[in-house]
Amino acid sequence: MKKIKLVLMLAITLLSVKGVNVAAYEINTVEDWDNYLMVAKTSTNAIVNVNDDLDFEDKLYSTHTDVAKGTIINGNGHTFSNLRINSILFRDSYAKISDLNFDTVTITGTDRLGIIAYNRGNIQNMNVKNIKVIGRDRIGVISENYNIINKLNVDNFEIKGRKYSAPIAKILCMFQHLI
Numbered sequence: 001m002k003k004i005k006l007v008l009m010l011a012i013t014l015l016s017v018k019g020v021n022v023a024a025y026e027i028n029t030v031e032d033w034d035n036y037l038m039v040a041k042t043s044t045n046a047i048v049n050v051n052d053d054l055d056f057e058d059k060l061y062s063t064h065t066d067v068a069k070g071t072i073i074n075g076n077g078h079t080f081s082n083l084r085i086n087s088i089l090f091r092d093s094y095a096k097i098s099d100l101n102f103d104t105v106t107i108t109g110t111d112r113l114g115i116i117a118y119n120r121g122n123i124q125n126m127n128v129k130n131i132k133v134i135g136r137d138r139i140g141v142i143s144e145n146y147n148i149i150n151k152l153n154v155d156n157f158e159i160k161g162r163k164y165s166a167p168i169a170k171i172l173c174m175f176q177h178l179i
Contacts, residue, residue, distance in 0.1 A: 061086065073096070
């Protein structure tokens with residue numbers, strides 16, 4: 001238990017940007033990512049820096065979280081691999097997510113499945129390959145999109161669903177560049 005508390009203390013730095021307190025999360029391990037997910041919904045104006053590739057080989061995510069407004073998730077070109085998700089990783093995402101890659105992702109469940117269910121933030125330069133999504137309705141990499149996506153690359157996509165099944169299942173946005 002002390003190790004987890006120590007990791008949390010080392011991973012979170014409070015900054016002040018233009019008079020606003022900002023929590024900065026440094027993600028170096030799967031454990032750091034899990035610790036961030038516990039506070040993602042309430043941590044407004046957070047800056048999340050992914051500093052290494054993460055292998056989720058022995059993990060199954062069966063709960064999901066929201067990502068608070070003002071959050072910036074900078075993947076720094078790193079990859080989350082071997083991710084298994086039962087439902088979704090992020091339910092409501094208000095984050096700006098940039099330069100984050102996903103490789104070998106399996107998502108199962110019923111409705112509104114994906115890495116993100118409702119994207120209300122901005123996605124910039126996200127690469128997803130070797131993804132398999134099995135469900136019923138509104139399933140994809142992103143279940144529903146309500147904002148701007150600039151460069152979402154999807155390669156080797158397998159989907160099994162009935163209605164609104166595509167890399168982005170329901171599009172309610174303007175695409176700047178979708179590959």
